[in-house]
Amino acid sequence: MIHVQELTCGYGAVRVLEGVTFHVAPGEMLGVLGPNGSGKTTLLHVLAGVIQPEGGRVRVAGQDLRATSARWRARRMASVPQKSVVTFPFRTLSVVLMGRYPYLSRWGGYTLEDLDAAVEAMEQTGTLPLADRLISEVSGGEAQRVVIARALAQAPEILLLDEATSSLDVARKIQVFDLLRRKNREDGTTVICAMHDLNLAALYCDRLVFLKEGGIALDGATDELFTSEHLSTIYETPVMVSRHPATGGPQAHFVPGRHVGASVRSPGDGDRDGKHTGC
Amino acid sequence: MPPDSPSRECVRRAEMRANTRFAVILSLLGAAVIASAFAACMFGRMDVPGRDVIRALLSGFGWTGGAGVNEVQRLVVFDIRLSRIVLSMLVGLNLAVAGAVFQGILRNPLADPFTIGVSTGAAFGASLALFLGMGARSLLGVGLLPAAALGGAMAALFAVITLGRIEGHLRRDTMILAGIVVATFLSALISLLKSLDEDSVASIVFWVMGSFQGRGWSHAVFALPYSLAGLAMIWMHARELDILAVGELQAMQVGVDLERVRLILMIGASLLTAAAVSVSGVIGFVGLIVPHLVRMTIGAEHRRLLPLAGLLGAVVLLWSDVLARILLPGGEELPVGVVTALLGGPFFCGLLKRHKRGTGL
Numbered sequence: 001m002i003h004v005q006e007l008t009c010g011y012g013a014v015r016v017l018e019g020v021t022f023h024v025a026p027g028e029m030l031g032v033l034g035p036n037g038s039g040k041t042t043l044l045h046v047l048a049g050v051i052q053p054e055g056g057r058v059r060v061a062g063q064d065l066r067a068t069s070a071r072w073r074a075r076r077m078a079s080v081p082q083k084s085v086v087t088f089p090f091r092t093l094s095v096v097l098m099g100r101y102p103y104l105s106r107w108g109g110y111t112l113e114d115l116d117a118a119v120e121a122m123e124q125t126g127t128l129p130l131a132d133r134l135i136s137e138v139s140g141g142e143a144q145r146v147v148i149a150r151a152l153a154q155a156p157e158i159l160l161l162d163e164a165t166s167s168l169d170v171a172r173k174i175q176v177f178d179l180l181r182r183k184n185r186e187d188g189t190t191v192i193c194a195m196h197d198l199n200l201a202a203l204y205c206d207r208l209v210f211l212k213e214g215g216i217a218l219d220g221a222t223d224e225l226f227t228s229e230h231l232s233t234i235y236e237t238p239v240m241v242s243r244h245p246a247t248g249g250p251q252a253h254f255v256p257g258r259h260v261g262a263s264v265r266s267p268g269d270g271d272r273d274g275k276h277t278g279c
Numbered sequence: 280m281p282p283d284s285p286s287r288e289c290v291r292r293a294e295m296r297a298n299t300r301f302a303v304i305l306s307l308l309g310a311a312v313i314a315s316a317f318a319a320c321m322f323g324r325m326d327v328p329g330r331d332v333i334r335a336l337l338s339g340f341g342w343t344g345g346a347g348v349n350e351v352q353r354l355v356v357f358d359i360r361l362s363r364i365v366l367s368m369l370v371g372l373n374l375a376v377a378g379a380v381f382q383g384i385l386r387n388p389l390a391d392p393f394t395i396g397v398s399t400g401a402a403f404g405a406s407l408a409l410f411l412g413m414g415a416r417s418l419l420g421v422g423l424l425p426a427a428a429l430g431g432a433m434a435a436l437f438a439v440i441t442l443g444r445i446e447g448h449l450r451r452d453t454m455i456l457a458g459i460v461v462a463t464f465l466s467a468l469i470s471l472l473k474s475l476d477e478d479s480v481a482s483i484v485f486w487v488m489g490s491f492q493g494r495g496w497s498h499a500v501f502a503l504p505y506s507l508a509g510l511a512m513i514w515m516h517a518r519e520l521d522i523l524a525v526g527e528l529q530a531m532q533v534g535v536d537l538e539r540v541r542l543i544l545m546i547g548a549s550l551l552t553a554a555a556v557s558v559s560g561v562i563g564f565v566g567l568i569v570p571h572l573v574r575m576t577i578g579a580e581h582r583r584l585l586p587l588a589g590l591l592g593a594v595v596l597l598w599s600d601v602l603a604r605i606l607l608p609g610g611e612e613l614p615v616g617v618v619t620a621l622l623g624g625p626f627f628c629g630l631l632k633r634h635k636r637g638t639g640l
Contacts, residue, residue, distance in 0.1 A: 012446065050531040074534025081529065087386060088524050088579035091297070093290065098522050102534035109518075115294070119287045132293045134578065147529075154533065 001026040001158065001190050002047065007056035009039075009046055016042045018214045020056070024192065026157075029184045031205030031222070032194040035235055038211040040194035041082075044160045047192070049073045061157070074102035078151035080164040083144060089134040092146045096122055099153030114153075121152035124179055141168050148176060152183070159183070161193040165200070173197075177204045198252040202226050203244070210234050226250040301583045304576070308590040312368065315594050320360050322601050324610055332356050362495040367600040367615070368593035369499055370491075370559045371569075373506050373551040375592025376585055378566025379573075380513055380548035383524040383581060384541060385451055388574075391567035392552040395458030395545075396435045396465065401556035403465040404431020405486045409479045410472045425501050425557035432553030435461050436545065449541065451527065489560035489616030491600050498558040505554035510589075512547030516540055517581040524579060562616045564623025565592050565599075571630060595619075 002024040009017040017039045024030055032040050045051045046058060049065050058065040061076055078099065086095070099121070100114040122128040125145045135143055144167050151159060159180065165173040181204055183189040195201045201208060201222070208225050210218040212234055218225050231239035231252055240253045320332050327335070331352050338348040339357025377392040385394065392398050408427035442457035443449050469487065473480050485492075513520070519540045522530045531537050555562070569592045570584065577583050596615070599622065603615040 045528075048532055050528055069534075070531055070536050071534040074532065077532075079529075079532040081526075084526060084529060086525050087388065088383070089574060090521065090525070090579045093294070094521065094578075094580050095525065098525065098533055101518070101522060104518070115291065116287065119290050128290070131290050150533070 001028075001061060002192075003057070003059040004047075005057040005059075007043075007046065007053050007058060009042055009051065009053045009055075016214055017046070017053075020211075020214075020216055022209060022216060022219055024190060026190055027184065027188045029181065029191045029204060029206050030193070031201035031208045032192060032211060033196075033198065033201055033208055033234075034211035034217070039214045040211055041162050043211065044079065044162050044192070044194055047158075048077055048079045048160055050079075071102045074154060076156055077158045077160060078154035078156035079160045080144075080148050080151045080162065082163040083140065083167055084147050086135045086143065089136045091131070092127060092133055092135050092138065092143075093118060093122070093131040095135050095146055096127075096149045096153050099150035102154065117155065118149070118153045121149040122146075124152060125149040126175065141172060144168060145172070145176070156189065158190045158192065161191070163194055163196060166196065173200060180204070198226075198231065198239075202250050202252065203247065223250065226252070297578075297583075301577060301587075304587060305590070308587060308594070311594050312590055315597050316361070316364050316368065319364050319597055319601050320356050322605055323355065323360055325355050327352050327356055336361065358495065362499060363491050363600070364597055365496075366494050366499040366502070366558060367491050367597045369502055369506060370555040370562065371565055371592040371594070371596025372589040373502075373509070373555040373592075374562065374566040374596070375569040375588040376510065376513065377548040377551040377555070378592075379570035379581065379584055379588045380520060380544055380551075381566075382570055383520045383579075384544055384548075385455060386524055386526070387451075387455070388571060389567070390455070391563075392548070392555075393462065393561075393563065393566070394455060395439050396461035397432045397439075397549045397552045398556045398561050399462040399465045399469075400435020400438075401428040401432035401553050402486050402561050403469055404428045404434070405557070405560070406469045406472050406479075406483045407431070409482050409486070410476050425498065428557035429505065429553045431465075432549060432556060435465065436549040440542075440545070449538070485614065486560040487616075488614035489556075489562035489619075490603070490612070490614040491559055492612050494558060502554040502558045505550045509547040509550035509554065512543050512550070513585065516544055516547075517585055520544055520581045521579070524581075560614070560616065562596070562619055564619045564627070565596050568623050568627055568630070569595060575630075 004020055004022050007017055007020040008015070020043065032043060034040055042051070046053050047060070049068065049070070052066070060068070060073070063072075065073070096118040097110050097114060100110055100117060103114065104110065119128065122131060125148050127142065127145050127149050130138055130142055130146065135146060138146070144164070148164060161180075165176050168176065177200060180191050180193070184191050193205070205222055207220065208218070208222050209216060210225070210230070217234055218230055226241060227250075228239055228241045231241065238255045240255065241250050242253060243249070244251045317332075317336070320336065321327070321329060331349065334348055335353045335356035338353050339361065374392055378390070381390045381392060381394055382388055387394075404427040405424050408424050413423045413427070438461050439454060439457045440449060442460065443454035445453055469483065473483050519530070519535050522533060522535050523537075523541060523544070527537055570588045573584055573588045573591055577587055596619070599618045600615045603613040603618045606613055606618070
């Protein structure tokens with residue numbers, strides 16, 4: 001589904017990704033993890049085709065990404081940003097309908113089919129009761145679920161989520177990830193999510209890719225990689241791993257007061273959100 | 280899911296309700312435009328009774344039946360007043376629609392046709408033509424000034440796009456900065472022209488303040504093709520404008536060809552601005568407040584916002600011009616830009632206050 005070969009990318013003189021190679025098979029649920037500034041957001045932007053790599057090749061569904069149109073990409077891939085602040089008073093339904101844009105004909109408007117897709121996506125994210133409200137007036141968490149609904153309305157083969165649930169409360173997080181898992185298991189949607197929440201990643205992702213300093217540090221099945229040694233090395237802080245009492249999967253625990261004094265990297269990758277200046 | 284989640288049918292009905300609301304406001308505004316156009320024909324220095332106004336208008340439109348029409352009245356009502364009314368409405372429509380587009384592209388509800396320097400470019404073009412003594416020359420029957428203004432506007436747009444580009448990408452914040460730089464620079468040049476040539480100060484000031492004095496059908500005819508082209512370019516990309524107003528990155532992610540669409544929208548809005556400024560000078564506040572007001576009423580969806588903003592802009596500028604014509608007792612005219620600023624300033628403060636209280640934009 002996705003083939004990334006020797007990918008190099010940066011902003012101006014700053015290299016963010018260097019020699020990244022990995023493949024994603026159809027129907028995978030993949031977590032991209034790593035400290036701030038490790039290049040997670042940039043990687044997702046490159047995959048979505050909104051920034052151009054300096055070097056290397058990215059192929060999606062057999063096509064070189066550079067040879068594809070924005071419309072082609074938007075029919076196959078939908079992105080959810082970390083947060084989106086909408087200043088203008090659009091109704092939330094209008095925002096979700098924007099996800100149907102890649103399916104519009106030049107002269108036609110949104111059809112009943114588009115409306116149905118939008119309503120279904122809003123039902124799934126629990127935002128249908130907000131359909132008539134203004135996106136500028138709902139809460140941040142509600143707006144984020146509206147944006148997730150927009151991504152679902154795109155009916156994508158691949159969902160790219162960049163810290164998409166970090167502004168949601170615990171119950172909403174679980175709700176969204178349950179939904180993502182259902183999309184993944186039942187519809188075969190490939191899900192790639194950049195995350196900071198290690199335990200959420202361990203609960204839902206089958207495979208993890210750890211980025212560090214612009215390269216892939218580790219790549220493999222969650223059960224194999226999610227160990228105390230790996231996590232402590234990657235995040236430069238002591239991490240203990242135990243079994244989840246209900247699922248039996250691994251869960252991380254942090255130890256207060258024992259940070260090993262690694263330098264704090266800046267800027268954080270969240271800071272790169274507004275930039276799409278390319279390489 | 281909450282159990283009281285409304286059904287699809289409900290959402291469809293809400294969508295229909297919104298459409299009905301839009302249709303009602305659209306027809307009300309449409310009626311207001313037509314009624315205003317006729318009503319405004321009554322105002323002016325010469326006293327023409329209502330019946331004679333109608334008769335003069337009918338005769339102007341080529342209806343020759345009925346009693347003999349007073350030629351003077353026909354000239355005043357049809358050739359002088361109506362032409363000016365139509366022109367002021369066209370300019371108001373242009374400015375309001377252009378303002379809505381710039382606000383959407385720049386994702387800034389405080390943007391207007393002046394933010395990115397296009398109208399200052401137009402004023403500079405006109406000032407330069409006046410300075411070079413070409414004010415009296417004629418091109419297509421309207422003098423060289425409108426053409427010079429149009430050229431200045433497009434040159435300013437080009438400068439802003441060139442300056443705003445960083446590493447080949449146009450960014451919202453750099454675009455606003457570039458616009459401010461271009462506008463400030465051109466304002467300075469206009470002041471320079473004024474101080475170099477005492478004779479043209481009056482006409483340059485006239486341009487900078489904006490006025491419809493002495494403008495007529497030929498100016499409307501000059502501005503019309505550019506306005507129509509701009510409106511068509513914008514209307515064809517109104518849906519994309521919605522998506523751009525949410526965010527550039529997200530626009531690309533839902534499949535909008537960002538660079539192309541944004542350029543078309545900017546050229547369209549600049550054509551509208553240039554056409555307006557080239558025949559009337561710089562008229563402020565209409566492009567800022569009217570889209571704002573409509574957005575507060577009907578929401579930000581541009582396929583509804585743009586037509587309503589256009590019609591409201593037409594009505595607002597028409598009546599501002601009537602005020603400019605009749606406000607001073609001695610028969611002197613105010614520049615209409617003064618009227619819109621006098622009305623718009625306090626009004627805008629009111630809007631800001633409301634906004635601060637958290638009613639949204």
